Amino acid sequence: MSERSYCGKLTEERIGEQVLLKGWVQKRRDLGGLIFIDLRDVSGLVQIVFNPAISQDALKKAESVRSEFVLEVKGKVVAREESTINENMTTGKLEVEAEELTILNKSETPPFGIQDNLDTTEEIRLKYRYLDLRRKPMQETFKLRHRTTQAIRNFLNEEDFLEMETPMLTKSTPEGARDYLVPSRVHPGEFYALPQSPQLFKQLLMVGGFEKYYQIARCFRDEDLRADRQPEFTQIDIETSFMTKDDIIEMMERMMKKVMEEVKGLDVTTPFPRMKYDEAMERYGSDKPDTRFAMELVNVSEIVKDSGFKVFSGAVESGGKVSGLNVKGSAKDFSRKNIDQLTEFVKIYGAKGLAWLKAEEGQLTGPISKFLTEQEVEDIQSLMSVEDGDLLLFVADKTKVVYESLGALRLKLGKELGLIDESKFNFLWITDWPLLEYDEESGRYFAAHHPFTMPSPGALEKFHTAPDQIKAEAYDLVLNGYELGGGSLRIHEKELQEKMFEALGFSKEEANEQFGFLMEALEFGAPPHGGIALGFDRFIMLLAGRNNLRDTILFPKTASASCLLTEAPSEVDEAQLKELNLKHRE
C-alpha cells in the first residue's frame, strides 16, 4: 500500500483494497458526525469518508481541513450505498474510508473557487494563474495540448523528419513585424533579436543537407496585441527539400487527418478543398473563409453597372464593384433599426453604406427598389437565388472595401443567426496568392508572405511590368475561418532572390547587409525547398473549442504584454543597464 493510487482512476474492481491517495480538497461536507471530502488530483475526484468508527484520529484531523488543503489519505475502497451513488462523478459508485490522514500543506481561502464555471475577472485568473490552472477546463486544455504535440511529433518522426533547434538570439531584420531586441553586453551598442520565426535558419538547414526539418518553435513579435495575438507564440515549423507543393500539401493533410483522429476522434476527409486566393475573396470576402456555412458574396456588378441607382453604377464605373449577401428567410427579423446597426458595422471596414432589399411576394422592396428596373430585379433574384422572406444586403465600393466589409458582415451574421455548425472542422487550402502587395502609404511593394517566397513560373518578366500580377507558390491552411498556417516553396536561386529584394525596394547594399549570409548560402548548392508554419496556440484553441488564445497558453501576457502573476516586465538595476552600455532616454 506504499504505492500511490490516483483518485479519478479508482474503479469498482478495487473495492475492498487499501489505497494511498494524495491530492487537494475540492470540497468538505460535515454530515451526521461524519466528514466527507472530495479529494482531487490530476486524474479526477473521489469521495473520502471520515468515520469515527474507522479512525477517530483521522476524523479529528479532517476537522481542520479546508478547501485546497493538500492531503495524504490511507484508507479502504468501499462501495457507496445505492442512495448515495453520484452518477455525475466517474468514481461516484464508490468512496474511500479514511484510516490515516496526513495534512501535507495548508491553504488560505482561494480568491475564487476551483470550479468549471468561474464568476471572476480574467485579471484575477491571471494573477492567480496557478489556481486557475487547477480548474478542470484548464487541465483538459493543456492535456489536449500535450496530446496534440505528441501526435504531430509522432507523425513527423515517422516521416523521417528531424526535430532541430534553431537559435533564439538571432539577427534583427527590419523587414516583417517589430523585433524584440536583446542588448549584447560583450558587444556594447549591438543587439540580438528574438526570432519572429525560424524562417532563415530552416532554409539554411535545407542548404545544410538535412532535407526534412521540424521544430515546435517559440516565436516573438513585438506588436500591439489583440485577442488572438501574444508577444510569444508557438508554431509548428516545417521545412523540406526536393518536395513539390503538392507533396507538401498532401503530407500536411495526412498529418492533420492523423491529429484529428488521435486527438478528437474525428475522421476528416482528405484531400482538403483548395481554393484560389481570388476566388476566396470573391466568394467570401476573406483570404481565410469560414466554409462551415454558405451565404456567399454574390457579385451583381454586371447586372447593375448601368443602373439608375447611381451608388451602384457609379461604384462599377470607377473600377469598384457591387456585391451582396442573401440572408435567407431573415427579412422579417431585421427592422430598419437592425439594418442601421449593420450599416454602422460595415462602415468600420470603410464602406460608405449598406443597401438592402427584402423579398416579398415575388418582389424586392426597400428604399432602393424604385431605382431598379424590372430586368435588374429579375436578374438579381435569379443570380442570388432569392425566395420570399429573404433579406438582401449590398455594398458598392472599391473592391477591397466590398470584400472586407461584406466578408466581416457575413461572419457576423453567420454567428448571430446560428448558421455555423460548431461541430465541424472545415480545413481549406488557399492557393495562388499574390506575391507582392502594394502599400499606398509607403509607396512600395511588400511581400504578401515573406521575401523568400518563390514566385510562380513566368514571374521574372513581370517584376518590372506588372508586379502585382505575380502569383506566389504559396499555400495557406485555413480552419473554420482562422488562418492555421502558411507555407510556400522558397527561392533557392541567388539571382531570383536578388530580383525579389529589388522589387521590395532594397538597394543591393541593404539586401547584402541584412541577408548577405542567405544569398551567399544560395550560391553553394541550395536545394529546391519549401515548407509551412502552423500557429499552434490557435490550433489548440480551435481543437479545445475555446475562443481566447490566452486559455491555451500556460502563462500568457495581457493586452499590454504584462504577466500579471510575476509582474514582468519590471524595472532592473541601474548596474544591469550600465553593463549593457544603455540608459533611459530623457
Place this chain on the structure above:
Amino acid sequence: MSERSYCGKLTEERIGEQVLLKGWVQKRRDLGGLIFIDLRDVSGLVQIVFNPAISQDALKKAESVRSEFVLEVKGKVVAREESTINENMTTGKLEVEAEELTILNKSETPPFGIQDNLDTTEEIRLKYRYLDLRRKPMQETFKLRHRTTQAIRNFLNEEDFLEMETPMLTKSTPEGARDYLVPSRVHPGEFYALPQSPQLFKQLLMVGGFEKYYQIARCFRDEDLRADRQPEFTQIDIETSFMTKDDIIEMMERMMKKVMEEVKGLDVTTPFPRMKYDEAMERYGSDKPDTRFAMELVNVSEIVKDSGFKVFSGAVESGGKVSGLNVKGSAKDFSRKNIDQLTEFVKIYGAKGLAWLKAEEGQLTGPISKFLTEQEVEDIQSLMSVEDGDLLLFVADKTKVVYESLGALRLKLGKELGLIDESKFNFLWITDWPLLEYDEESGRYFAAHHPFTMPSPGALEKFHTAPDQIKAEAYDLVLNGYELGGGSLRIHEKELQEKMFEALGFSKEEANEQFGFLMEALEFGAPPHGGIALGFDRFIMLLAGRNNLRDTILFPKTASASCLLTEAPSEVDEAQLKELNLKHRE
C-alpha cells in the same frame, strides 16, 4: 518512377529497377569516356555512371557538373563489376546508370571539402555552417540528437508526464547568473528577462496541480563563455509532485537506461552508484568525479600531522590537509622537469607547491624523503598501496585548494596517461549537498543549488547557528566527470522559504519584491514537489563522443557570443532604440 529513392538506401534487391535520385555531388571522376559521380543525400552516397552508350545527353550535362551541384538523376540500378566493388561504401556493390540528368542548382567551389576530417579553422566552419553541417559527422550528431530527444520524450510520455511550455519573456531576478534582458516597448524603462531556467514556472505548475511536467527548454545565461558554455542552451526540465527523492532518482535511472539502450545500444546497470558530496570531494577532489578510472586522492593528514616536514604538518595544523595521488608505475616516466610542469599546473588552482616521492626498492625517494620518519614512510606506503615504480604526488594546503588542485591533476593525468576507458558511460549520483555556500568576497551565503532547494530535516534550527552544516535534499547526476544535471526537492512551505531568503541575506521587502508571487503561491496548497534539469547539449556531446559543445548545437555562438554566420548581434536603427526609450551611454 516518379517516387524518389534515397541514395544511401539502395540495395542489391533493387538491381534492375528504375530510380529517381536527388542530392549533391560529393565527387566527380572522369575515366575512359565515362563520368562517375558520387551522389549524396541525407541517407548517404551512391555512385552514378554517365555512359555515352546510355545517354549522350546526360553525359554532356554531367560534364558541367562540379562538387556540391544539386542534381536530379533518373537511371537504372545495376551491379558493379567485381573489380570495382567498393567495400567502404554501403552501396558499394551497385551503381546507377544515368538516363536523365537535371541540374537543380549550381554551386561555387566551397571553402572547404564536405568530408569527415577537415583541415580548416572553426571560424570558417561557423561562417559557412550550412556547409559544415553537410559533413557526415555533423549529420550523424544531429540525427543522434533527434533520436535522443524522442527517446526521452517517449519515456516521459509513457510515465504520464505532460510536455508544457513556459514563458521566455519573464521577470528578471538578480539572484543567479546574469540575465539576458529584453526591453519593453509598451512599458518604457522596464525589461523582461530571458529565463535562466523554467524553475519558478515549473514549481508554479506543480502548485497548479499538473503533478508531472517536462519541457525540453531553451535557457539563457549572459556569462563569459568557456568551451562548455553557450549563451543559450537546452535542458531537459522535469518536475513532479508527491514523489520522494528516491522516486525521482529511480525514475531518472530508468530514463537513462532506456535512452542509452535506444540511442547507443548499451545496457547500463541500474541503480547508479550514489556518493555523498563530502565523499566525492575527499576521494576525487571533485563534485563531479570521473569514476572511469581510479587514482583516487588519499588523505595522509593523520600520518603527517606531526611530521618534520613543516609544509605537511603546518597545513594540517592550520586546519587544512595533505592528500596525495599514487600515479601507479609512473616513477620512471616523470623527470624533474615533468614534475615541475605539474607543479605549475596545480598552482593554477591556488596550490603553493607539489611534493613528490618515488617508490624504489621498497623505499620512497625524493627531495622531501629526508624529512619523513621511517614510520611515516611505512604508513604512507601502506595507506597509498605503494609498489616499486609508483610516483606519489602531494598537495598540502587549505582543504578547498587540496581538493581543487589534486582533483584537476587527477583528471589531467588520467587523460594523459590513457587511464580512461572511453567506451564506458559511468553514471553517478552525488547526494547530501551543502545547502548554502559562504562567499568570502561578498561576505554572505549563497544557495549551493538555488534558493528553492529543500533543506534536509533538522535544518530549521541550524539556520542561525551553523548554516554551512545544513544539507540539501539535492542530487546531481554525473556522467564521465561531467555534471549532467542537478535536481532537488523544493521548498513547498512559505515559512521555510522565508527562512531561506533570510539566510541568503534578503530583507523581507527584497524577498517580496522578487519572489512575492512564489511565496503567495505557497500559501494556497502547494504540494510537496521536486525535480531535475539535465544539460541536454552536454549529454549529446558525451553520447556523440565529441569534446566541443559547439558541435552539438546547429548554429552556436563563439566565445564572444557572436554568430559568425548571421553576424548577430548587430547594430539596430536609432528608431528602434527610440521606441524602447533607450539610448547608448556616453
